[in-house]
Amino acid sequence: MVSIAHEVQSAHAPAHGAHGSHEPSVLDGPLSAPVGHHLPTTTGLDSRKLLMWLFLASDCMFFGSLIGTFMTYKGRSLIPPSPHEIFDIPYTSVSAFVLLMSSLTMVLALAAIQRNDPIRLRVWLITTALLGTVFIGGQYYEFHVFYQEGLNLQHSLFGSAFFTLTGFHGAHVTIGIFWLLYMTALSWTGRLNAEQPLFIEIAGLYWHFVDIVWIVIFTVVYLLP
Amino acid sequence: MAVTIPRPAAPAAPVQAAPEYGTLPSYRGFLSWLTTVDHKRIGILYGCTAFAFFLLGGVEALMIRIQLATPNGTFVSPDAFNQLFTMHGTTMIFLFVMPMSVAFFNYIVPLQIGAPDVAFPRLNAFSYWTFLFGGIFMNASYFVDGLPDGGWFGYVPLTGPIYSPSMRIDFWMLGLQVLGVASLAGAFNFLVTIINMRAPGMSLMRMPIFTWNTLITSFLLIFAFPSITVGLILMMFDRFFGTNFYYAPNGGDPLLWQHLFWIFGHPEVYILILPAMGMVSEILPVFSKKPLFGYPFVVYATVAIGFIGFGVWSHHMFTTGLGPIANAFFAASTMLIAVPTGVKIFNWMFTMQGGAIRFTTAMLFAIGFVSMFTIGGLSGVMHAVVPIDMQHQDSYFVVAHFHYVLFGGAIFGILGGIHFWWPKFTGTMLSEKLGKWTFWLVFVGFNLTFGPMHFLGVDGMPRRIYTYSTFQGWSGWFGYDWLGWNMICTIGAFIIAIGILTFIYNAFHSLMGPKNAPNDPWDAATLEWSLPSPPPVYNFRVDPVVRSRDAWWSWKRRRQAVEAGENVATVTLAGHELGHVEFEEDHPSEEYLAQEANFTHGDPSTVHIPNPSFFPLIAALGLVTMAVGMIFSYVLAVVGFLYLIVAIGGWAMEPTG
Numbered sequence: 001m002v003s004i005a006h007e008v009q010s011a012h013a014p015a016h017g018a019h020g021s022h023e024p025s026v027l028d029g030p031l032s033a034p035v036g037h038h039l040p041t042t043t044g045l046d047s048r049k050l051l052m053w054l055f056l057a058s059d060c061m062f063f064g065s066l067i068g069t070f071m072t073y074k075g076r077s078l079i080p081p082s083p084h085e086i087f088d089i090p091y092t093s094v095s096a097f098v099l100l101m102s103s104l105t106m107v108l109a110l111a112a113i114q115r116n117d118p119i120r121l122r123v124w125l126i127t128t129a130l131l132g133t134v135f136i137g138g139q140y141y142e143f144h145v146f147y148q149e150g151l152n153l154q155h156s157l158f159g160s161a162f163f164t165l166t167g168f169h170g171a172h173v174t175i176g177i178f179w180l181l182y183m184t185a186l187s188w189t190g191r192l193n194a195e196q197p198l199f200i201e202i203a204g205l206y207w208h209f210v211d212i213v214w215i216v217i218f219t220v221v222y223l224l225p
Numbered sequence: 226m227a228v229t230i231p232r233p234a235a236p237a238a239p240v241q242a243a244p245e246y247g248t249l250p251s252y253r254g255f256l257s258w259l260t261t262v263d264h265k266r267i268g269i270l271y272g273c274t275a276f277a278f279f280l281l282g283g284v285e286a287l288m289i290r291i292q293l294a295t296p297n298g299t300f301v302s303p304d305a306f307n308q309l310f311t312m313h314g315t316t317m318i319f320l321f322v323m324p325m326s327v328a329f330f331n332y333i334v335p336l337q338i339g340a341p342d343v344a345f346p347r348l349n350a351f352s353y354w355t356f357l358f359g360g361i362f363m364n365a366s367y368f369v370d371g372l373p374d375g376g377w378f379g380y381v382p383l384t385g386p387i388y389s390p391s392m393r394i395d396f397w398m399l400g401l402q403v404l405g406v407a408s409l410a411g412a413f414n415f416l417v418t419i420i421n422m423r424a425p426g427m428s429l430m431r432m433p434i435f436t437w438n439t440l441i442t443s444f445l446l447i448f449a450f451p452s453i454t455v456g457l458i459l460m461m462f463d464r465f466f467g468t469n470f471y472y473a474p475n476g477g478d479p480l481l482w483q484h485l486f487w488i489f490g491h492p493e494v495y496i497l498i499l500p501a502m503g504m505v506s507e508i509l510p511v512f513s514k515k516p517l518f519g520y521p522f523v524v525y526a527t528v529a530i531g532f533i534g535f536g537v538w539s540h541h542m543f544t545t546g547l548g549p550i551a552n553a554f555f556a557a558s559t560m561l562i563a564v565p566t567g568v569k570i571f572n573w574m575f576t577m578q579g580g581a582i583r584f585t586t587a588m589l590f591a592i593g594f595v596s597m598f599t600i601g602g603l604s605g606v607m608h609a610v611v612p613i614d615m616q617h618q619d620s621y622f623v624v625a626h627f628h629y630v631l632f633g634g635a636i637f638g639i640l641g642g643i644h645f646w647w648p649k650f651t652g653t654m655l656s657e658k659l660g661k662w663t664f665w666l667v668f669v670g671f672n673l674t675f676g677p678m679h680f681l682g683v684d685g686m687p688r689r690i691y692t693y694s695t696f697q698g699w700s701g702w703f704g705y706d707w708l709g710w711n712m713i714c715t716i717g718a719f720i721i722a723i724g725i726l727t728f729i730y731n732a733f734h735s736l737m738g739p740k741n742a743p744n745d746p747w748d749a750a751t752l753e754w755s756l757p758s759p760p761p762v763y764n765f766r767v768d769p770v771v772r773s774r775d776a777w778w779s780w781k782r783r784r785q786a787v788e789a790g791e792n793v794a795t796v797t798l799a800g801h802e803l804g805h806v807e808f809e810e811d812h813p814s815e816e817y818l819a820q821e822a823n824f825t826h827g828d829p830s831t832v833h834i835p836n837p838s839f840f841p842l843i844a845a846l847g848l849v850t851m852a853v854g855m856i857f858s859y860v861l862a863v864v865g866f867l868y869l870i871v872a873i874g875g876w877a878m879e880p881t882g
Contacts, residue, residue: 041421042422042427043420047422050420050421051345058409061452062454064451072478073477153466
């Protein structure tokens with residue numbers, strides 16, 4: 001007769017075999033290491049990646065509500081300046097272009113880790129973070145110019161809605177920059193294995209989302225008459 | 226041909242090896258609760274905390290009813306009355322019904338889907354601590370500046386800086402933000418768990434119906450909460466930084482708050498009721514000994530409610546003058562959402578029809594849910610009709626309506642769920658005799674409290690008034706000023722209180738008694754009942770294999786068939802097909818034996834158990850420190866933020882074992 005304990009062991013054996021080649025890494029235990037993540041999931045999608053997708057879905061509603069607020073108040077500000085007296089669209093177009101290019105470098109970073117090329121991974125991660133920083137610097141300069149011209153958070157309805165919406169987007173980009181730098185540091189200290197493009201992929205999902213949101217904000221806030 | 230099952234006479238001698246806790250120490254006693262990441266313990270923490278807030282909200286309700294029992298009441302001041310009704314609503318919604326539902330999600334869902342835990346155990350602990358600190362933070366307002374007093378809906382401009390200069394609203398809006406973080410983190414966790422951690426063979430249409438309701442509720446949460454988050458951020462900016470979002474003199478529009486609030490607020494109604502619907506959908510089949518009637522339709526109806534629930538919010542705003550087109554649209558969508566709800570009610574009734582019904586306490590609460598929720602649903606459809614709604618707006622008729630759906634619905638469902646799953650949670654059985662006393666006291670008290678409010682409402686009694694005079698016709702029967710519907714309501718409220726006290730006595734009495742609850746006291750349908758009561762820390766020793774809906778019923782029938790040597794391929798219950806099984810002819814397969822090992826608890830498992838961790842608690846403290854800092858000192862807010870960052874860093878670097 002076969003003991004139950006033996007049955008349990010044998011039932012577990014294939015699952016352990018399935019991840020035998022997995023190199024242990026510090027990232028096996030970060031922020032969101034799920035239970036039993038070494039086991040195949042129901043959908044085949046890693047739980048951490050699924051979490052990021054769901055978070056982005058929720059964040060869509062967050063930005064949707066902020067953009068909706070801006071749209072509601074468009075043209076209802078009682079105090080000048082109006083948006084088109086103050087916007088410098090060519091300038092903001094350049095900074096939007098910089099941010100969009102950072103999505104390209106983000107993809108190159110992911111391709112690098114998938115090819116097991118840690119040098120290029122770090123090059124492209126730092127480039128992405130730099131492009132993001134240029135965008136944030138541009139936003140800071142733009143805010144500064146507007147502030148000089150008298151537009152601030154309290155000044156008018158337009159000021160409140162504009163600084164809140166773009167400010168929250170800027171905060172998202174800033175978090176993304178720190179995340180990319182953290183990933184670079186992990187790669188530098190050898191703790192980001194070539195077997196784990198997942199972590200770059202998840203950071204990339206977030207980064208691309210933030211870029212896409214900027215396309216919407218740029219259109220709605222700056223371009224729409 | 227009879228089949229002999231080589232079942233071990235005695236399970237292999239229990240191996241006393243310590244469970245694997247990885248590299249961190251396993252804490253004991255009080256520390257083990259502070260550091261726990263076990264979904265069952267977190268469920269218990271959620272449940273106990275939510276119940277404590279339930280008692281707090283209940284005491285607030287009783288004070289409201291004492292004040293309103295007689296005309297010209299002087300029990301509390303008008304200011305105190307505003308605080309009471311605000312915190313009664315806020316507490317019952319955000320600090321009782323939602324977290325109590327989460328307690329059930331935590332304890333039940335991983336067991337129902339055959340998972341070892343939720344997907345992100347530490348994030349789960351973080352949700353709990355954030356909820357606890359958020360609830361304490363909001364109520365701590367009492368010791369600083371009095372409780373929040375702007376209503377649970379917090380309409381601007383009343384809650385703006387001009388008309389509410391005190392700190393009360395600051396505590397309310399920041400407390401809601403903190404609670405929102407807890408709810409969102411929990412919802413993400415349950416979504417990933419349900420989507421990704423189901424046992425082999427558990428397709429979506431084999432999922433237990435409670436798990437389905439958890440899934441839809443979590444989707445509602447992640448899509449609805451950002452809206453109130455933005456609303457609250459704008460309110461916070463208006464109050465702290467002098468922005469103009471709701472400030473009409475600069476062009477701001479107070480209606481924006483109402484939209485942002487109700488785009489969240491109406492899905493929130495379904496966030497409150499869907500978990501209770503899920504519990505009732507589990508209880509009714511078990512005590513009718515019949516599978517849930519029209520399971521796919523109940524699932525589709527739940528999904529439909531989830532979708533349409535986002536398209537009805539403006540029925541809370543018919544009197545704000547949105548115009549005939551908007552009113553017509555929202556009236557139609559509101560009537561439309563009654564259709565899937567009605568589908569569910571008929572499914573529950575047909576589940577009971579022809580069943581072998583056992584009137585246990587849980588079943589009584591479930592039947593009470595169906596009948597009381599129907600009454601509340603019908604008065605809800607009345608409010609879809611714009612002219613009627615305009616008459617009822619801000620009257621006690623509305624109070625009657627939403628208490629019939631939230632108390633007669635959500636709380637009846639939760640009380641049913643507590644009585645149903647109590648043996649699984651605690652390993653002890655509740656007294657059925659006391660349980661029936663609880664049910665009848667709560668049922669009678671509930672109808673005495675909220676039934677007459679329909680009459681008061683159509684008689685013109687407004688909500689949120691702290692008192693009324695003898696001339697207004699809401700009292701004064703038989704020449705006695707103090708006698709009237711309001712007095713009946715108050716008496717009913719105290720009968721509910723006696724019912725709840727009966728439950729508390731029953732609970733303590735049962736916890737003091739022997740831990741002798743069987744694994745499956747009700748002959749129930751879902752996998753959590755296959756495990757010991759309470760289940761071992763690792764839940765299942767091997768992944769359960771699911772071959773049909775109602776997996777545990779199906780397994781039990783299959784086992785009977787194996788023992789009887791029947792060569793059946795279809796498992797039926799009460800004439801209803803549960804599903805098909807692949808039958809082994811000669812001897813029980815390895816899978817069969819491994820599955821049996823799950824159900825005959827013996828030696829500890831080799832299942833990986835996540836490490837306990839302090840970091841969820843530490844991170845939650847950082848979050849609430851930020852909230853305190855926003856009110857008292859921005860320096861403290863920055864300190865709280867940096868502390869949170871450090872905590873997350875430590876969290877990220879901590880080995881999970």
